[in-house]
Amino acid sequence: DQQVKQNSPSxxxxxxxxxxxxxxxxxxxxxxxxxxKKYPAEGPTFLISISSIKDKNEDxxxxxxxxxxxxHLSLHIVPSQxxxxxxxFCAASANAGKSTFGDGTTLTVKP
Amino acid sequence: DTEVTQTPKHLVMGMxxxxxxxxxxxxxxxxxxxxxxxxxxxxxLMFVYSYEKLSINESVPSRFSPExxxxxxxxxxxxxxxxxxxxxxxxxxSQGAKPPWFFGPGTxxxxx
Numbered sequence: 001d002q003q004v005k006q007n008s009p010s011x012x013x014x015x016x017x018x019x020x021x022x023x024x025x026x027x028x029x030x031x032x033x034x035x036x037k038k039y040p041a042e043g044p045t046f047l048i049s050i051s052s053i054k055d056k057n058e059d060x061x062x063x064x065x066x067x068x069x070x071x072h073l074s075l076h077i078v079p080s081q082x083x084x085x086x087x088x089f090c091a092a093s094a095n096a097g098k099s100t101f102g103d104g105t106t107l108t109v110k111p
Numbered sequence: 112d113t114e115v116t117q118t119p120k121h122l123v124m125g126m127x128x129x130x131x132x133x134x135x136x137x138x139x140x141x142x143x144x145x146x147x148x149x150x151x152x153x154x155x156l157m158f159v160y161s162y163e164k165l166s167i168n169e170s171v172p173s174r175f176s177p178e179x180x181x182x183x184x185x186x187x188x189x190x191x192x193x194x195x196x197x198x199x200x201x202x203x204x205s206q207g208a209k210p211p212w213f214f215g216p217g218t219x220x221x222x223x
Contacts, residue, residue, distance in 0.1 A: 032210055043115070043201050043214035044154065065167075080148050089153055098167060101153035 003027045004092050006102035014110055019077040021105050023090030026071065029102075030092040035064060035075045038087045038104070047088075048075070080109045114138075115215035117202050123221045126192060132218045135186040135203030142208040143185040145177060146201040148217070154201055160185060161208040192222045 002012045013019045021035075031052040036044035049056040050064045050073070057064050063076045077084055090102040115136045124130050133142065146154040159167035160179040167222045173195075174190040185202055199219055203212040 027201075034210055034212075035212075040127075041216075043117075043216045044201075044210045046171065046213060047222075049211055091210070098159070099156055099212065101155075103153055 001026070002103075003030075003101045004090055004102040006088075006090055008105050008106045010104070010106045010108070011017050012108045012110060013080050014060050015057075015082055017078045019075075019080045019084065019107055019109065021075040021077075021088050021107065023075075023102055024071060025073075025075045025092055027092070027094060027100075028071070029094040032093040033066060034062070034091045034093075035062075036089040036091060036101075037084075038089060044089060077107075080107075081111050082109050115202055115204055115213055117200075117215040117218050119218060120216070121219045121221075123223065124189065125223050126194070128144045128192075129188070129190045131189065132187040132200055132202075132220075134187075135183055136202075136204040136213070136215075137183060138154065138204060138206075138213070139182075140204035140206050140213070140222060141182055143179060144203040144205075145175075145185070145187050146203060146214075148199040148201055154214075158187075164190055166208065175185065189220075192220075192223050196220065197222045 008025045035047045038044045048062045087104045089104045101103040118133045128195045148154045157171045158177045163179045171188045178186040199217045200204040202215040
Protein backbone atom coordinates (compact mmCIF):
# COMPACT_ATOMS: atom_id res chain seq x y z
CA ASP A 1 0.00 0.00 0.00
CA GLN A 2 1.67 3.17 -1.21
CA GLN A 3 0.84 5.88 1.31
CA VAL A 4 2.27 8.80 -0.67
CA LYS A 5 1.51 9.02 -4.37
CA GLN A 6 2.69 11.32 -7.11
CA ASN A 7 0.47 10.36 -10.00
CA SER A 8 2.26 12.36 -12.68
CA PRO A 9 5.63 10.80 -13.55
CA SER A 10 6.56 13.85 -15.62
CA UNK A 11 5.65 17.47 -16.23
CA UNK A 12 6.87 19.87 -18.89
CA UNK A 13 6.39 23.64 -18.67
CA UNK A 14 7.67 26.73 -20.44
CA UNK A 15 10.20 28.98 -18.75
CA UNK A 16 8.46 31.78 -16.85
CA UNK A 17 5.20 29.87 -16.43
CA UNK A 18 3.90 28.19 -13.29
CA UNK A 19 4.81 24.57 -12.46
CA UNK A 20 2.34 22.68 -10.29
CA UNK A 21 3.39 19.35 -8.84
CA UNK A 22 0.83 17.24 -7.01
CA UNK A 23 0.94 14.68 -4.26
CA UNK A 24 -1.77 12.59 -2.58
CA UNK A 25 -1.54 10.67 0.67
CA UNK A 26 -3.67 8.12 2.45
CA UNK A 27 -2.37 8.07 6.03
CA UNK A 28 -4.29 10.61 8.12
CA UNK A 29 -1.59 10.35 10.81
CA UNK A 30 0.91 12.23 8.63
CA UNK A 31 1.55 15.58 10.29
CA UNK A 32 4.46 17.01 8.32
CA UNK A 33 5.01 17.19 4.58
CA UNK A 34 8.07 18.08 2.57
CA UNK A 35 9.21 18.58 -1.00
CA UNK A 36 12.65 17.58 -2.20
CA LYS A 37 14.41 18.22 -5.49
CA LYS A 38 16.90 15.74 -6.88
CA TYR A 39 19.42 16.07 -9.69
CA PRO A 40 21.01 12.94 -11.18
CA ALA A 41 23.95 11.57 -9.16
CA GLU A 42 23.15 13.86 -6.20
CA GLY A 43 21.26 13.43 -2.96
CA PRO A 44 17.79 14.99 -2.56
CA THR A 45 17.82 18.68 -1.62
CA PHE A 46 15.22 19.96 0.84
CA LEU A 47 13.01 22.65 -0.73
CA ILE A 48 10.06 23.48 1.48
CA SER A 49 7.84 21.92 4.11
CA ILE A 50 4.46 22.37 5.74
CA SER A 51 2.98 21.28 9.02
CA SER A 52 -0.51 19.79 9.09
CA ILE A 53 -1.74 22.76 11.14
CA LYS A 54 -1.17 25.06 8.16
CA ASP A 55 -2.61 25.14 4.66
CA LYS A 56 0.05 27.20 2.92
CA ASN A 57 3.75 27.91 3.19
CA GLU A 58 5.74 30.15 0.91
CA ASP A 59 9.46 30.54 0.31
CA UNK A 60 10.49 32.72 -2.59
CA UNK A 61 9.34 31.12 -5.84
CA UNK A 62 8.10 28.00 -4.04
CA UNK A 63 4.71 27.64 -2.37
CA UNK A 64 3.29 24.47 -0.87
CA UNK A 65 -0.46 24.08 -0.37
CA UNK A 66 -2.04 21.47 1.90
CA UNK A 67 -5.65 20.34 1.67
CA UNK A 68 -6.12 17.99 4.61
CA UNK A 69 -9.71 17.07 3.84
CA UNK A 70 -8.67 15.91 0.37
CA UNK A 71 -5.35 14.49 1.63
CA HIS A 72 -3.63 16.41 -1.12
CA LEU A 73 -0.67 18.74 -1.33
CA SER A 74 0.85 20.63 -4.18
CA LEU A 75 4.05 22.52 -4.92
CA HIS A 76 3.83 25.67 -7.03
CA ILE A 77 6.95 27.07 -8.65
CA VAL A 78 6.56 30.50 -10.19
CA PRO A 79 8.16 31.64 -12.35
CA SER A 80 9.71 28.35 -13.50
CA GLN A 81 13.33 28.43 -14.60
CA UNK A 82 15.36 25.91 -16.65
CA UNK A 83 17.49 25.22 -13.56
CA UNK A 84 14.36 23.89 -11.85
CA UNK A 85 14.45 20.87 -14.16
CA UNK A 86 14.90 17.89 -11.80
CA UNK A 87 12.99 15.10 -10.10
CA UNK A 88 10.71 16.36 -7.31
CA PHE A 89 9.79 14.07 -4.41
CA CYS A 90 6.95 14.60 -2.02
CA ALA A 91 7.56 13.16 1.47
CA ALA A 92 5.52 12.76 4.63
CA SER A 93 6.20 12.01 8.26
CA ALA A 94 3.93 10.62 10.98
CA ASN A 95 6.30 9.35 13.66
CA ALA A 96 9.54 11.00 14.60
CA GLY A 97 12.23 9.84 12.21
CA LYS A 98 10.04 7.76 9.87
CA SER A 99 9.62 9.06 6.35
CA THR A 100 7.58 8.03 3.35
CA PHE A 101 8.42 9.31 -0.12
CA GLY A 102 6.38 9.43 -3.29
CA ASP A 103 7.76 8.03 -6.55
CA GLY A 104 8.76 11.45 -7.84
CA THR A 105 7.79 13.72 -10.74
CA THR A 106 10.33 14.70 -13.36
CA LEU A 107 9.96 18.40 -14.13
CA THR A 108 11.34 19.77 -17.38
CA VAL A 109 11.36 23.53 -17.84
CA LYS A 110 11.87 24.51 -21.46
CA PRO A 111 13.66 27.77 -22.32
CA ASP B 112 29.00 23.89 7.64
CA THR B 113 25.64 22.80 6.27
CA GLU B 114 26.78 19.66 4.50
CA VAL B 115 26.38 15.95 4.87
CA THR B 116 29.36 14.19 3.31
CA GLN B 117 29.59 10.57 2.23
CA THR B 118 32.51 8.39 1.22
CA PRO B 119 33.24 6.70 -1.04
CA LYS B 120 31.33 8.20 -3.94
CA HIS B 121 31.36 4.89 -5.82
CA LEU B 122 31.99 1.35 -4.58
CA VAL B 123 32.18 -1.93 -6.46
CA MET B 124 32.34 -5.09 -4.37
CA GLY B 125 32.04 -8.82 -4.74
CA MET B 126 29.53 -10.90 -2.85
CA UNK B 127 32.18 -12.16 -0.41
CA UNK B 128 33.70 -8.76 0.34
CA UNK B 129 33.35 -6.68 3.49
CA UNK B 130 33.20 -2.94 3.03
CA UNK B 131 31.95 0.13 4.86
CA UNK B 132 30.17 3.31 3.85
CA UNK B 133 30.86 6.47 5.84
CA UNK B 134 28.80 9.55 6.52
CA UNK B 135 29.65 12.73 8.41
CA UNK B 136 27.78 15.89 9.36
CA UNK B 137 28.85 18.94 11.35
CA UNK B 138 25.50 20.67 11.72
CA UNK B 139 25.02 19.54 15.31
CA UNK B 140 22.18 17.28 14.26
CA UNK B 141 21.33 14.49 16.68
CA UNK B 142 19.54 12.13 14.30
CA UNK B 143 21.13 10.33 11.36
CA UNK B 144 19.63 8.05 8.76
CA UNK B 145 20.50 5.51 6.09
CA UNK B 146 18.34 5.26 2.98
CA UNK B 147 18.53 3.02 -0.07
CA UNK B 148 17.42 4.29 -3.48
CA UNK B 149 17.03 2.12 -6.56
CA UNK B 150 16.83 3.65 -10.02
CA UNK B 151 13.60 5.55 -10.71
CA UNK B 152 12.32 4.76 -7.19
CA UNK B 153 11.97 6.91 -4.07
CA UNK B 154 14.44 6.71 -1.18
CA UNK B 155 13.57 3.91 1.25
CA LEU B 156 14.38 4.30 4.92
CA MET B 157 16.71 1.64 6.34
CA PHE B 158 17.92 2.83 9.76
CA VAL B 159 17.49 5.78 12.11
CA TYR B 160 19.89 6.76 14.87
CA SER B 161 18.66 9.23 17.44
CA TYR B 162 21.19 10.57 19.97
CA GLU B 163 23.61 7.85 18.86
CA LYS B 164 21.16 5.03 19.60
CA LEU B 165 19.49 2.90 16.94
CA SER B 166 15.82 3.84 17.10
CA ILE B 167 14.43 2.43 13.85
CA ASN B 168 15.44 -0.62 11.81
CA GLU B 169 13.09 -1.09 8.88
CA SER B 170 13.54 -4.89 8.82
CA VAL B 171 16.82 -4.58 6.99
CA PRO B 172 18.74 -7.85 6.37
CA SER B 173 21.63 -8.45 8.76
CA ARG B 174 24.16 -8.23 5.93
CA PHE B 175 23.75 -4.47 6.49
CA SER B 176 25.11 -3.38 9.88
CA PRO B 177 24.88 0.27 10.95
CA GLU B 178 27.13 1.95 13.47
CA UNK B 179 27.08 5.42 15.01
CA UNK B 180 30.47 6.06 16.68
CA UNK B 181 29.47 9.59 17.70
CA UNK B 182 26.85 12.21 16.92
CA UNK B 183 28.67 13.37 13.78
CA UNK B 184 29.51 10.03 12.21
CA UNK B 185 27.46 7.18 10.77
CA UNK B 186 28.78 4.02 9.17
CA UNK B 187 27.12 1.23 7.25
CA UNK B 188 29.05 -2.03 7.27
CA UNK B 189 28.40 -4.34 4.35
CA UNK B 190 29.04 -8.08 4.25
CA UNK B 191 27.95 -10.86 1.90
CA UNK B 192 25.79 -8.58 -0.21
CA UNK B 193 23.72 -9.72 -3.17
CA UNK B 194 23.64 -8.15 -6.65
CA UNK B 195 20.12 -6.87 -5.90
CA UNK B 196 21.63 -4.73 -3.14
CA UNK B 197 23.19 -2.55 -5.83
CA UNK B 198 21.72 0.93 -5.33
CA UNK B 199 22.43 4.49 -4.26
CA UNK B 200 22.89 4.60 -0.48
CA UNK B 201 21.99 7.94 1.01
CA UNK B 202 22.84 9.29 4.43
CA UNK B 203 20.76 12.05 6.00
CA UNK B 204 20.66 13.99 9.23
CA SER B 205 18.13 16.12 11.09
CA GLN B 206 17.89 18.20 14.22
CA GLY B 207 16.32 15.85 16.71
CA ALA B 208 14.40 13.01 15.12
CA LYS B 209 12.08 15.27 13.13
CA PRO B 210 12.19 16.50 9.56
CA PRO B 211 13.47 18.18 7.51
CA TRP B 212 16.12 15.62 6.66
CA PHE B 213 19.29 16.85 4.98
CA PHE B 214 20.81 14.37 2.57
CA GLY B 215 24.35 13.65 1.50
CA PRO B 216 25.28 13.02 -2.15
CA GLY B 217 25.12 9.25 -1.74
CA THR B 218 27.38 6.27 -2.44
CA UNK B 219 26.70 4.40 -5.66
CA UNK B 220 27.16 0.72 -4.74
CA UNK B 221 27.53 -2.05 -7.29
CA UNK B 222 27.62 -5.67 -6.11
CA UNK B 223 29.06 -8.13 -8.61
